[in-house]
Amino acid sequence: GAGVSQSPRYKVAKRGQDVALRCDPISGHVSLFWYQQALGQGPEFLTYFQNEAQLDKSGLPSDRFFAERPEGSVSTLKIQRTQQEDSAVYLCASSPSVFESEQFFGPGTRLTVL
Amino acid sequence: TQLLEQSPQFLSIQEGENLTVYCNSSSVFSSLQWYRQEPGEGPVLLVTVVTGGEVKKLKRLTFQFGDARKDSSLHITAAQPGDTGLYLCAGARGTYKYIFGTGTRLKVLA
Numbered sequence: 001g002a003g004v005s006q007s008p009r010y011k012v013a014k015r016g017q018d019v020a021l022r023c024d025p026i027s028g029h030v031s032l033f034w035y036q037q038a039l040g041q042g043p044e045f046l047t048y049f050q051n052e053a054q055l056d057k058s059g060l061p062s063d064r065f066f067a068e069r070p071e072g073s074v075s076t077l078k079i080q081r082t083q084q085e086d087s088a089v090y091l092c093a094s095s096p097s098v099f100e101s102e103q104f105f106g107p108g109t110r111l112t113v114l
Numbered sequence: 115t116q117l118l119e120q121s122p123q124f125l126s127i128q129e130g131e132n133l134t135v136y137c138n139s140s141s142v143f144s145s146l147q148w149y150r151q152e153p154g155e156g157p158v159l160l161v162t163v164v165t166g167g168e169v170k171k172l173k174r175l176t177f178q179f180g181d182a183r184k185d186s187s188l189h190i191t192a193a194q195p196g197d198t199g200l201y202l203c204a205g206a207r208g209t210y211k212y213i214f215g216t217g218t219r220l221k222v223l224a
Contacts, residue, residue, distance in 0.1 A: 004156070031210060042118075042202050042214030043157070056211065091156050098209060101145060105156025 002026065004106035006092050012112045013082045021109045023075045025094030032075050033103060034067055035091040043091055049075060050098060061086075082113045117141055118205055118215035126221045130192050135201055135218045137186045143205030146179055146186045147212065151200040193222045 005024045013019050025032050030051055035043035036059075045059040051072035060067070064083075069075040079086055089110050093103035118139045127133055137146070145164045149157035161170050163179035163186065170177045174197075176189040186203055203215040 033210075035214075040200075040217065040219070042120075042204075042217045044214065045211060048210055050210075093156070095210075101147070101162055101206065102159050103212070105158070107155050 004092060004094055004104050006090075006106040006109050008109060009107065010110050010112075012114065014114055015082060015084060017082050017113075018078065018080045019082055019111065021077045021079075021090050021111070023077070023092030023094075023106060025073065025075070025092070026096075026104055027073075028096070029094035029104070030072075030097050031095035031100075031103075032069055033093040033095075034075070034077050035093065036061075037089040037091055037108070039088075046077070046090075079111075082111075084113050087111055087113045117213050118203055120201075120203060120215040120218045122218060123216065124219050124221075126223065127193055129194060129222055129224050131222075133190050133193060133220070135188045135190075135220070137188075137203035137215050139184050139205060141205070142183050143207065143213075144183070145206040146183070147204045147206075148177055148186070148188055149202040149204065151202060152198075157200075157202055190220075193220075195222045195224050198222050 007022045032049040034046040037043040047067045048056040049069040064080045066078045089108040091108045093105045121136045147162045148160045151157040161177045166181045166183045168179045174191045178187045201218045204212040
């Protein structure tokens with residue numbers, strides 16, 4: 001497929017568990033974004049990568065959230081010691097270059113913390 | 115904290131009716147985008163507006179960027195059931211950061 005893919009699509013975690021969410025961007029896309037979307041709300045920016053460099057992590061809610069993109073392609077968002085308030089859809093998006101404004105979104109991972 | 119307020123929050127209309135969705139902020143944005151999102155999917159870009167006062171048309175959809183680049187509207191003519199979805203505006207802050215609005219959930223009944 002040519003689009004952005006995310007896995008798993010659904011994740012249920014017990015409070016306190018660690019989770020890892022994966023994003024496969026469109027091949028060759030330089031920019032990669034993570035967003036958090038609460039039910040019925042718009043996405044909220046979490047972090048931005050340009051190739052392997054994490055240029056902005058100002059939206060990460062706490063130090064329990066960590067994102068990486070070590071080879072400038074696949075990215076992982078890790079949440080440690082999950083809390084109920086972490087329940088949301090986590091969206092990944094990629095863009096061809098820094099100068100391209102169109103973001104191509106994946107289907108998201110729905111995280112439910114019990 | 116979302117700086118872009120959308121109204122209405124929910125809208126249910128009959129097929130063939132017209133509607134307008136508003137996106138308002140006290141902040142200036144260098145550009146503004148509109149997306150549509152369907153359940154279980156990510157948002158899909160509809161349009162980007164860049165210049166204050168700009169109007170863009172996409173078939174039955176008309177997008178307008180406010181003169182001061184703080185607000186925008188989306189007008190749909192003769193709505194169809196296929197227009198059902200969550201409509202999101204997103205304002206650009208700098209070269210890569212987009213602030214999304216609160217969303218308008220539209221349902222068009224056949």
